[in-house]
Amino acid sequence: MYPFGKGISRFVPFLLLLIPLALYVLFYFGPSVMTVIYSFTNITNLPGSGMKFIGLDNYHDVFFSGNSGERVDSIIRTLYFMFIVTVVQNGIALLVAVIINQKLKGDYFFRAVFFLPVVLGVAVVALVWSMMFDPLSGPVNQLYQALFGYKDMFFGSFSHAFGYIIFVQIWMYMGYSMLIFLAGLQSVPKELYEAGYIDGTTKWQSFRHITFSLIAPSFTVNMLLSIIGAMSTFDIILATTDGRFNTRTMAYDVYKETFRGSLEMGLPSALSVVQFLIILVFVIVAVKQMRKREVEY
Amino acid sequence: MFKKLSVVMLSSMLLFTLTACGSGNNGAANGTNASSTAAAGDPTAKPASGEKKVIKILHWKQENINKAIEEINKKFEEKYPEYKVEYTTTGPDDEYKQAQRARITAGDVDILADLSGMRLSPKDWTPGAKVPDWQQWIDSGLIADLSDQPFVKNYNANDISKAGTYNGKVYALPTGKVAMSGFFYNKEIFEQNGLTVPTTWTEFIKALDTIKAKNIIPIVVAGKDVWPLKLPVFGLQAKILGGGDQEKWIEGVWKGETKYNDKEAVEVLDKMKTLQDNYIIDSFMGIDYATAPSIFATGKAAMIADGTWDAPTIATANPDLKFGYFPIPATEDAAKNKSLVGKYDVTWYAAEKGPNKEGAMKWLEFFSEPENYTAYVQAAGFLPTQDNIQTNSEFIDKELSPYLTGGFELAYEILMINRDNVGEHLAAEGVHTEYLAPGGEFKTAKELADVQQKEWEAAAPK
Numbered sequence: 001m002y003p004f005g006k007g008i009s010r011f012v013p014f015l016l017l018l019i020p021l022a023l024y025v026l027f028y029f030g031p032s033v034m035t036v037i038y039s040f041t042n043i044t045n046l047p048g049s050g051m052k053f054i055g056l057d058n059y060h061d062v063f064f065s066g067n068s069g070e071r072v073d074s075i076i077r078t079l080y081f082m083f084i085v086t087v088v089q090n091g092i093a094l095l096v097a098v099i100i101n102q103k104l105k106g107d108y109f110f111r112a113v114f115f116l117p118v119v120l121g122v123a124v125v126a127l128v129w130s131m132m133f134d135p136l137s138g139p140v141n142q143l144y145q146a147l148f149g150y151k152d153m154f155f156g157s158f159s160h161a162f163g164y165i166i167f168v169q170i171w172m173y174m175g176y177s178m179l180i181f182l183a184g185l186q187s188v189p190k191e192l193y194e195a196g197y198i199d200g201t202t203k204w205q206s207f208r209h210i211t212f213s214l215i216a217p218s219f220t221v222n223m224l225l226s227i228i229g230a231m232s233t234f235d236i237i238l239a240t241t242d243g244r245f246n247t248r249t250m251a252y253d254v255y256k257e258t259f260r261g262s263l264e265m266g267l268p269s270a271l272s273v274v275q276f277l278i279i280l281v282f283v284i285v286a287v288k289q290m291r292k293r294e295v296e297y
Numbered sequence: 298m299f300k301k302l303s304v305v306m307l308s309s310m311l312l313f314t315l316t317a318c319g320s321g322n323n324g325a326a327n328g329t330n331a332s333s334t335a336a337a338g339d340p341t342a343k344p345a346s347g348e349k350k351v352i353k354i355l356h357w358k359q360e361n362i363n364k365a366i367e368e369i370n371k372k373f374e375e376k377y378p379e380y381k382v383e384y385t386t387t388g389p390d391d392e393y394k395q396a397q398r399a400r401i402t403a404g405d406v407d408i409l410a411d412l413s414g415m416r417l418s419p420k421d422w423t424p425g426a427k428v429p430d431w432q433q434w435i436d437s438g439l440i441a442d443l444s445d446q447p448f449v450k451n452y453n454a455n456d457i458s459k460a461g462t463y464n465g466k467v468y469a470l471p472t473g474k475v476a477m478s479g480f481f482y483n484k485e486i487f488e489q490n491g492l493t494v495p496t497t498w499t500e501f502i503k504a505l506d507t508i509k510a511k512n513i514i515p516i517v518v519a520g521k522d523v524w525p526l527k528l529p530v531f532g533l534q535a536k537i538l539g540g541g542d543q544e545k546w547i548e549g550v551w552k553g554e555t556k557y558n559d560k561e562a563v564e565v566l567d568k569m570k571t572l573q574d575n576y577i578i579d580s581f582m583g584i585d586y587a588t589a590p591s592i593f594a595t596g597k598a599a600m601i602a603d604g605t606w607d608a609p610t611i612a613t614a615n616p617d618l619k620f621g622y623f624p625i626p627a628t629e630d631a632a633k634n635k636s637l638v639g640k641y642d643v644t645w646y647a648a649e650k651g652p653n654k655e656g657a658m659k660w661l662e663f664f665s666e667p668e669n670y671t672a673y674v675q676a677a678g679f680l681p682t683q684d685n686i687q688t689n690s691e692f693i694d695k696e697l698s699p700y701l702t703g704g705f706e707l708a709y710e711i712l713m714i715n716r717d718n719v720g721e722h723l724a725a726e727g728v729h730t731e732y733l734a735p736g737g738e739f740k741t742a743k744e745l746a747d748v749q750q751k752e753w754e755a756a757a758p759k
Binding site: 025063067133153156157158244259260 | 757
């Protein structure tokens with residue numbers, strides 16, 4: 001009952017917790033709060049250059065300057081990316097998870113294959129798909145030509161590059177969502193299906209009302225992960241098109257302004273804050289919606 | 298209740314993770330420090346022999362140049378045994394820029410390389426223009442003044458004043474130039490079709506038509522990386538804008554006297570569009586920079602738009618290939634077309650507040666000795682910035698030198714000072730012909746030019 005004893009030593013566990021808490025505040029929470037503060041200043045990366053509070057000037061630059069149109073485009077593109085990735089990735093993942101959960105022969109093999117891209121990492125995935133999508137010698141273009149007599153520029157096309165990035169993103173992380181669904185599926189008690197069978201449910205009904213309701217927690221987790229993941233994606237864009245050909249997203253803009261732009265850090269901080277607020281809104285709405293339909297039998 | 302709370306906690310933690318990833322400052326400085334530390338081995342470690350004074354040099358990875366510098370370092374350490382050179386290289390571009398910023402601001406470097414000399418310094422006619430990194434460093438006293446150093450005299454005075462001087466003081470050593478406004482051409486294909494190097498735009502188009510009629514791809518460009526498309530455009534801009542006085546045109550565009558959609562600027566876009574539409578390889582927007590030279594070297598294409606620095610790559614891809622180089626014949630005036638457009642490459646700065654400024658001066662002096670400089674410039678394949686240097690390169694001596702006597706102009710991307718927050722069709726000191734059809738959305742040069750002028754005006758400082 002009292003593993004640390006009674007009296008003052010009861011507080012030992014709390015003291016121990018202080019260490020990670022301090023680290024968290026120092027390296028996570030602190031910088032995050034500082035980002036918000038910096039977004040109202042003209043801070044630069046130069047030591048000794050000082051900083052001044054300049055009110056909302058950085059935010060004004062984000063939304064009302066020469067290239068704000070592109071920033072708004074980036075935001076719209078991010079939302080589009082998020083919707084497609086979340087819906088398609090989770091849809092496919094759920095389907096694959098249900099199929100694998102049928103106790104197929106070699107389900108371990110399939111599970112490993114579908115999960116593999118997650119392990120590969122972004123750089124390798126980007127390289128693989130850049131080669132697949134090579135317009136001169138890549139296999140995909142040859143397939144296109146054989147099937148439709150059509151050639152594409154893939155990551156070099158203004159109109160299609162973003163679509164291919166969405167495809168690669170889904171390809172890469174589908175296995176991750178699948179695994180979470182699979183864990184959820186395996187926790188559904190068999191008796192419920194038997195009970196349903198006795199009551200004469202169709203396959204669809206038993207999926208819709210038993211499976212789908214009971215895996216709601218994994219559904220919530222998956223949705224959250226893909227919403228946040230998709231909204232903060234910049235690595236795959238950096239590695240495939242480097243933001244060219246209408247593929248910039250909010251997160252990519254933040255990266256670019258921070259590490260490749262000028263020495264000014266105020267504007268990128270403001271961009272981060274805007275990005276944070278947009279994600280926050282979507283996450284809150286999504287959590288509220290999905291919490292509602294989680295059930296327990 | 299607790300479950301609900303935990304979900305809220307979990308999601309807010311995820312969010313914080315995210316903002317921390319995206320957050321500016323702290324991440325930037327720490328991250329680069331770590332990466333450059335890793336690259337350097339362990340720069341904080343004291344030199345093994347105890348007494349030796351360390352000179353820290355920072356550079357980006359570029360194999361041929363790195364090797365030449367390492368040779369120089371070895372000779373330097375032999376001559377001055379009291380010093381130890383610690384030569385750190387990082388990945389190029391962004392990674393290097395981060396390392397540069399982190400090390401110079403931390404006072405953890407003595408000599409650092411920068412690209413393209415001193416450029417983009419705001420003028421009195423460029424209100425609101427961003428101050429470039431190097432200028433901020435000098436203004437905050439981080440860069441050593443080289444004006445009184447005797448080795449500066451080894452360099453061509455014109456090059457030093459163009460690319461190493463700020464406010465009347467010498468702060469940098471531009472170590473070489475590259476030309477980039479031309480095409481490598483396959484001599485065999487030209488001979489077989491009875492073609493000579495074109496000197497006017499009309500001749501150029503005629504030659505391209507002849508090659509195209511033989512079912513040979515006239516020109517290959519690595520459009521996927523986008524910047525290679527700028528190279529022929531630099532030639533067009535230097536010869537056409539302002540009637541050949543590009544700097545005047547750029548000043549004019551700031552003052553509202555010239556425009557992005559005026560006749561000359563549209564002519565630049567239009568000529569490049571002609572090439573893109575008819576003579577540059579199909580699907581050039583999908584070809585990356587690493588692949589393009591092989592298409593040229595194997596004889597599939599008669600020309601490649603590329604900078605002179607890539608000559609060794611082409612020679613390696615096909616040692617039997619006979620190739621030359623000529624500047625893009627931008628106008629109908631052969632004499633005007635004859636010179637090359639380019640930029641300065643590796644430029645050395647010495648840190649004022651580095652751990653060993655005196656050693657840095659010794660090293661720069663040693664580097665600047667004609668013997669060492671010659672070895673360096675030969676390995677790098679640059680056009681030398683010291684006078685009377687034997688490059689020993691047939692390519693530079695035979696192919697380029699005829700075009701170098703008439704002067705050397707700096708490219709638009711070096712001269713142009715952009716407005717802060719300018720739109721994407723003018724971003725990164727370019728005019729972005731990739732936005733023209735067939736790859737892009739603009740059907741005519743004029744349409745793109747109009748958008749550019751609108752973006753330029755929208756970015757005007759308030």
